[in-house]
Amino acid sequence: MNPALIKVMLVDDHPMVQDGLSACLSFYDDIAIVGNCGDGSAVLETAKQCQPNVILMDISMPKLNGLEATEIITESMDSAKVLIFSMHESAEFVTNAVQAGASGYILKDTNSEEVYQAIKSIAQGKSYFSSSIAKMLIDNPPAQANARLTAREQMILSYIAKGQSSKDIAQTLTISIRTVEAHRRNIKSKLNLDSLAELVRYAVNQGLIDS
Amino acid sequence: MNPALIKVMLVDDHPMVQDGLSACLSFYDDIAIVGNCGDGSAVLETAKQCQPNVILMDISMPKLNGLEATEIITESMDSAKVLIFSMHESAEFVTNAVQAGASGYILKDTNSEEVYQAIKSIAQGKSYFSSSIAKMLIDNPPAQANARLTAREQMILSYIAKGQSSKDIAQTLTISIRTVEAHRRNIKSKLNLDSLAELVRYAVNQGLIDS
DNA sequence: CGGAATGTCGGTAGTAGTACGGATTGTACT
DNA sequence: AGTACAATCCGTACTACTACCGACATTCCG
Numbered sequence: 001m002n003p004a005l006i007k008v009m010l011v012d013d014h015p016m017v018q019d020g021l022s023a024c025l026s027f028y029d030d031i032a033i034v035g036n037c038g039d040g041s042a043v044l045e046t047a048k049q050c051q052p053n054v055i056l057m058d059i060s061m062p063k064l065n066g067l068e069a070t071e072i073i074t075e076s077m078d079s080a081k082v083l084i085f086s087m088h089e090s091a092e093f094v095t096n097a098v099q100a101g102a103s104g105y106i107l108k109d110t111n112s113e114e115v116y117q118a119i120k121s122i123a124q125g126k127s128y129f130s131s132s133i134a135k136m137l138i139d140n141p142p143a144q145a146n147a148r149l150t151a152r153e154q155m156i157l158s159y160i161a162k163g164q165s166s167k168d169i170a171q172t173l174t175i176s177i178r179t180v181e182a183h184r185r186n187i188k189s190k191l192n193l194d195s196l197a198e199l200v201r202y203a204v205n206q207g208l209i210d211s
Numbered sequence: 212m213n214p215a216l217i218k219v220m221l222v223d224d225h226p227m228v229q230d231g232l233s234a235c236l237s238f239y240d241d242i243a244i245v246g247n248c249g250d251g252s253a254v255l256e257t258a259k260q261c262q263p264n265v266i267l268m269d270i271s272m273p274k275l276n277g278l279e280a281t282e283i284i285t286e287s288m289d290s291a292k293v294l295i296f297s298m299h300e301s302a303e304f305v306t307n308a309v310q311a312g313a314s315g316y317i318l319k320d321t322n323s324e325e326v327y328q329a330i331k332s333i334a335q336g337k338s339y340f341s342s343s344i345a346k347m348l349i350d351n352p353p354a355q356a357n358a359r360l361t362a363r364e365q366m367i368l369s370y371i372a373k374g375q376s377s378k379d380i381a382q383t384l385t386i387s388i389r390t391v392e393a394h395r396r397n398i399k400s401k402l403n404l405d406s407l408a409e410l411v412r413y414a415v416n417q418g419l420i421d422s
Numbered sequence: 423c424g425g426a427a428t429g430t431c432g433g434t435a436g437t438a439g440t441a442c443g444g445a446t447t448g449t450a451c452t
Numbered sequence: 453a454g455t456a457c458a459a460t461c462c463g464t465a466c467t468a469c470t471a472c473c474g475a476c477a478t479t480c481c482g
Contacts, residue, residue: 014298014319016326020231038320087225108225109249115227150458163406165438179460181439186458188440195374196439200411201420209412361428376468389431392469397428399470407469 006123009035009052011043011069012085017108021056024112031119043069044076052080053123056115057102059086059093066097074101081122085115088205094133096148104128149187154208156183160196161203217334220246220263222254222280223296228319232267235323242330254280255287263291264334267326268313270297270304270418278311278418279362285312292333296326299416305344307359307417315339360398365419367394371407372414 008031010018018036025031035050037043047055055073059066070082084097087108094105103122106115107130114130121128149157159169166180173180193199203209219242221229229247236242246261248254258266268281281293295308298319305316314333317326318341325341332339360368370380377391384391404410414420 015322016231016235016319017228019235019323020227023234024227024230108227111226112230152459161408161412163404163408165406167438175459176461178462182460185440193374195376196407197372197374197411200408201372201415204412204415363429378468386429387431389433390429393430396470 004030006031006054006119007034007050007052008032008119009037009047009050009055009080011037011055011066012058013038014058017058021112021115025116025119027112028116031116041069044072047073047077047080054119055080055082056085056119057082059084059088059097068100070097070100070102081125083118083122083128089132089136093205094129094136099148105133106130107132149190153183153187153190156180157187157199157203158208160184161200161209215241217242217265217330218245218261218263219243219330220248220258220261220266220291222248222266223269224249225269228269232323232326236327236330238323239327242327252280255283258284258288258291265330266291266293267296267330268293270295270299270308278307279365281308281311281313292336294329294333294339297418299418300343300347304417305340305347310359316344317341318343360401364394364398364401367391368398368410368414369419371395372411372420 008025010021010033012018012021015038018038022033022036025033034052035046037046043055043057057066057070066084066086070084073080073082081103082101083104083106084102085106085108086093086097089107097105104118104127106118106128110118110130118128155173156169159172164172166177166184169180170177188194188199191199191202193202219236221232221244223229223232226249229249233244233247236244245263246257248257254266254268266284270278281295284291284293292314293312294315294317295313296317296319297304297308300318308316315329315338317329317339321329321341329339366384367380370383375383377388377395380391381388399405399410402410402413404413
């Protein structure tokens with residue numbers, strides 16, 4: 001086995017994106033695609049079979065989302081580095097990804113050359129972030145990196161995103177409206193989001209809701 | 212010029228998807244990629260330069276969305292057929308696309324062989340829909356096809372989904388709050404949705420917002 | 423021409439959510 | 453034992469949104 005060969009595994013639920021990446025990366029002879037996976041829930045199994053050096057991972061996937069999958073991988077396989085491949089350009093996404101153990105974060109609107117560079121960096125143990133990501137982290141430093149919601153807050157948020165009012169949620173969970181409102185405030189404060197609309201979009205993007 | 216050559220133009224805001232499609236379709240020698248466009252607002256101009264037979268169009272894009280772009284194209288260029296390339300598998304979405312003048316609708320989780328078949332069909336003047344789409348249309352016939360929002364309503368809805376209040380929207384568009392509220396009511400009534408959360412999810416699913 | 427749809431605007435009353443304040447329990451970690 | 457956090461609850465005043473009613477101008481189509 002060529003020691004300089006970087007074994008890459010793709011995790012994305014869009015075959016076209018997989019095909020595209022495979023095609024683009026096949027031009028580089030120091031990279032080998034050793035596995036594909038269309039769903040986060042099969043990531044660990046596939047990774048153990050393929051033993052990749054780098055896992056190129058989409059965040060938004062059905063069933064298990066990319067952040068959870070990343071957490072599982074980084075906790076159980078030291079050899080595999082995770083490179084997030086996302087279309088979301090928001091500080092929370094990036095910080096969450098880093099907390100989950102990702103080594104890098106690139107956007108889907110980057111070209112194949114940059115994807116190649118990112119994979120090389122990650123394989124060498126370095127980290128890599130899209131330039132626009134780096135710029136955003138400088139402009140908008142992750143002041144509260146601890147923006148993760150508690151289980152209760154996630155539950156409340158999912159009801160909110162489903163369209164239930166605070167009153168409805170209070171009745172469903174048999175707690176006071178004031179409690180629900182307090183959770184609302186805490187969630188918005190933690191996520192630094194002002195409007196209900198942004199909450200809903202966050203919930204949808206996080207996969208807290210079927211949508 | 213080879214008369215059997217099908218000229219294809221891509222419209223997608225993700226370079227990786229563009230690269231992937233280009234790479235996959237380059238295997239077929241009766242297809243030529245004659246243009247790329249990363250944004251709906253430049254579609255018409257690019258199409259006039261490239262004179263494509265088939266336009267492969269993503270729906271969710273910043274600025275001008277795919278449905279509006281499709282409408283513009285089909286109204287001003289007879290020669291170009293539009294094939295929608297979407298990740299959304301919902302009945303309203305498909306019917307809206309057809310109403311906008313699209314000749315076909317395939318999902319992003321189809322493989323490159325099916326994309327090729329779809330392009331061929333479209334170029335011959337036929338229509339093409341992913342098999343799962345066809346099945347869905349049979350199982351779930353578009354009961355209220357008349358749920359289509361006007362351009363103004365789509366605009367209002369996109370602002371709502373971005374998190375703006377009626378007051379904000381009124382100021383942005385320099386109209387009265389009451390008008391915005393009236394649009395809100397009409398939109399909810401048309402879509403048969405009660406809550407703001409459902410509106411936001413609808414907007415996100417329809418690709419009216421970057422998200 | 424007549425009707426339908428669209429986009430515009432208003433009153434009034436009621437409901438929902440927000441922004442300030444607080445407070446009490448329990449659990450969990452040091 | 454003490455601190456930190458999660459989860460629960462309350463008062464008050466304010467803002468935003470909703471539901472009902474209405475109106476008028478324009479445009480498009482049969």
